[in-house]
Amino acid sequence: MQTLPNLTTVDKTANQATFDTTIKRRKTRPVKVGNVMIGGNYPVVVQSMINEDTLDIDGSVAAIRRLHEIGCEIVRVTVPSMAHAKVMADIKKRLIQTYQDVPIVADVHHNGMKIALEVAKHIEKVRINPGLYVFEKPNSNRSEYTKSEFEEIGDKIRETLKPLVISLRDQGKAMRIGVNHGSLAERMLFTYGDTPEGMVESALEFIGICESLDFRNLVISMKASRVPVMLAAYRLMAKRMDDLGMDYPLHLGVTEAGDGEYGRIKSTAGIATLLSDGIGDTIRVSLTEAPEKEIPVCYSILQALGLRKTMVEYVACPSCGRTLFNLEEVLHQVREATKHLTGLDIAVMGCIVNGPGEMADADYGYVGKTPGYISLYRGREEIKKVPEAQGVEELINLIKADGRWVEP
Numbered sequence: 001m002q003t004l005p006n007l008t009t010v011d012k013t014a015n016q017a018t019f020d021t022t023i024k025r026r027k028t029r030p031v032k033v034g035n036v037m038i039g040g041n042y043p044v045v046v047q048s049m050i051n052e053d054t055l056d057i058d059g060s061v062a063a064i065r066r067l068h069e070i071g072c073e074i075v076r077v078t079v080p081s082m083a084h085a086k087v088m089a090d091i092k093k094r095l096i097q098t099y100q101d102v103p104i105v106a107d108v109h110h111n112g113m114k115i116a117l118e119v120a121k122h123i124e125k126v127r128i129n130p131g132l133y134v135f136e137k138p139n140s141n142r143s144e145y146t147k148s149e150f151e152e153i154g155d156k157i158r159e160t161l162k163p164l165v166i167s168l169r170d171q172g173k174a175m176r177i178g179v180n181h182g183s184l185a186e187r188m189l190f191t192y193g194d195t196p197e198g199m200v201e202s203a204l205e206f207i208g209i210c211e212s213l214d215f216r217n218l219v220i221s222m223k224a225s226r227v228p229v230m231l232a233a234y235r236l237m238a239k240r241m242d243d244l245g246m247d248y249p250l251h252l253g254v255t256e257a258g259d260g261e262y263g264r265i266k267s268t269a270g271i272a273t274l275l276s277d278g279i280g281d282t283i284r285v286s287l288t289e290a291p292e293k294e295i296p297v298c299y300s301i302l303q304a305l306g307l308r309k310t311m312v313e314y315v316a317c318p319s320c321g322r323t324l325f326n327l328e329e330v331l332h333q334v335r336e337a338t339k340h341l342t343g344l345d346i347a348v349m350g351c352i353v354n355g356p357g358e359m360a361d362a363d364y365g366y367v368g369k370t371p372g373y374i375s376l377y378r379g380r381e382e383i384k385k386v387p388e389a390q391g392v393e394e395l396i397n398l399i400k401a402d403g404r405w406v407e408p
């Protein structure tokens, strides 16, 4: 039987020095989307999508701006018709005149080749769904797809995709090959089943066409509404790309995740699991809520995994019978006073018994010392004991004395 090492005998410093906990991201090529880069060594990019009808120019410009101002780096719009595609020229112009240029990705759907060609002139990236781009109505009498039938449709896809690929290639723009588990083409369903393999083959067919035309500004997604399906599809896609020597970045998302707490947990279960394996270069959390609500969730996932630091990292114990103050209230006060100090790690711990040891190398600590008193820490060093009523104020003074304070 395997015996566990006695951790109390391990030299903690030596252990930390050899244990690198940073996530090693899968190596991908950088893909340019306007002034944002996806993949390579660039930070994981945050995306969302507006709900406005793009024919509503004022509404769309305002929605794109709202999202961009709170940190959405690429904004998606939908272009269901030629009129929607054309109006993107005005939306772009208006954004630049009244705000600034924002990288836009346009979603085209059923038989969207002409629409895609038009919108590719106005925005930075086109998203196509391989299951819908050349849409063949499913035939309920069909029992199989012969190889020649399969290839015939493949040729048709190639012919309709070619002008879009050439347009994007020649303009230095990008394409997302966005496979959805719920909308696989019939011939893929017959050949590979309703499986992650079918999703991967669908993407590979489109990648093959792009590569044959020397176009590689590609981002791939494998979304599904069920987390285990989505996980399997992305993992298989990453493996197949590795085997084939492909290095396209991956766009992660769980579709139709719903709303509220469960929608956030479901999205996080899918997205964070892959990111922690090093898979994923851009993310979208799809909530059935205002798109602005998606951005904080994206950033929280990235911050929790140490992939981006956009806010203060708070470490706080759950409190227990040893807690010497109202932890929830104090954490709230500390957060309100320091939440603008992006980059710092601040711990709020209920007692000195376990608190100092469990502060996870925070930059500053606020720890219950004796009833009515707390201790302030800089790293692992106890700096001073102060009455609880002055705790937050003294914490601020300590940060100020260290030159790490900025006014909110």
Ligand code: SF4
Residues within 6 Å of the ligand: 317, 318, 319, 320, 321, 322, 323, 324, 349, 350, 351, 352, 353, 354, 355, 358
């Ligand atoms: S740090 Fe102290 S108060 Fe907080 S949970 Fe641990 S033992 Fe309890």
